[in-house]
Amino acid sequence: MEKNLKKSNSESNDDVPPSTHPSFFIGSSVIPIINKLQDIFAPLGDIDDRLTGLRLPQVAVIGSQSSGKSSVLEALVGRDFLPRGSDICTRRPLVLQLEKRSAGIGNDSLEWGEFAHLPEKRFYDFSAIRREILAETEKEVGVNKGVSDKQIRLKICSPNVLNITLVDLPGITKVPVGDQPSDIEARIRNMIMSYIKQENSIILAVSPANADLANSDALQMAKQVDPTGTRTIGVITKLDIMDKGTNARNFLLGKVIPLRLGYIGVVNRSQEDINNNRPIREALAYEEQFFRDYHVYRGLSDRCGIPQLAKKLNQILEQHIRNVLPTLKTDLTSHLVAVEKELRAYGEALESKGERGAMLLNILTKYSEAFSSEVDGKSQAMTTKELSGGARIHHIFQSIFVKSLEEQIFVPQLVSCCF
Known part of the structure; x- marks a missing residue:
């Protein structure tokens, strides 16, 4: 593990100055290191919990059903790739590693995704990524509406994203449907809590603007584990469909429910847009025009729009990783020494069957x-x-x-x- 850390550091510090290196992007120096550690730990279960009792730094995305979580994640990627529907869609935690890469030649210039359970296979068709997520979900929890805490791990490489690691968690639901157990709400809340209670997790609390923010399930759960709001980012979706005469300016300024990391307001694609396959690029252009034309949000450019959200998440996650990396490295080293000592107690390694x-x-x-x-x-x-x-x-x-x-x-x- 320590070798991987050293290797990652050496790979990001070659003879080319960082500011001119083609692979240099915001957060490129530390976020990929955590991604590599996550890939190592994933097959071993909760080994990181045995190290420190904390998960590796990542952004946990929470919100009620139909709050706009999927639209936010797809806008961050710039592609349609998540399951959609009127009922619960996210039924297993989806660990989404976004990795910015420079455009190359031929297929290397394209965006692609790769699942941890299908290594060496790249998906250039994002519709195929959606189908694979559905297939893996149904393999674990069936074709109805069951949920599971077993992760699906997906890495998306693209020149149009910033380095961010997110975990899309099932939406908070109230009424069981399909073959869901009667305590489905409690199960989903417990699953969400297992992620957001970890001090190394940044909480992305998604709430729709057309509902009372004071009753937001996401913000209520975040407040339980982060009462001071030091690691919670609020995202207010669907700003363009608020009732006439109302706006979210005070929410974005943190005057209603203060958060140390603040709020970002976004405009989602409507269900009609999704049904008509409206490109995300057009939706982002519409969002930019909306904030430019709506005078209430003038002066809040740093708190509005998907590009600002991506930049904020990237910077916060990078800084958070830099803060915890020394402790994490110490814990990894001590754990490695203990494992090597136990291994030596079993004797020398034997190569041949004889x-x-x-x-x-x-x-x-x-x-x-x-x-x-x-x-x-x-x-x-x-x-x-x-x-x-x-x-x-x-x-x-x-x-x-x-x-x-x-x-x-x-x-x-x-x-x-x-x-």
């Missing part, structure tokens, strides 16, 4: 000899305070077992005499 067979035979022989010594009363570990070994076995058969047999024989005889 060596492994000889070692196994030696272990079995030592066990057989130790067992025989225990039975014969020759073991040095035997105590003089009580019977042990063969003497204990003799006592059991001659006293305890015989007495039990006599009791079993005596009872039927007594019963027959009475009658």
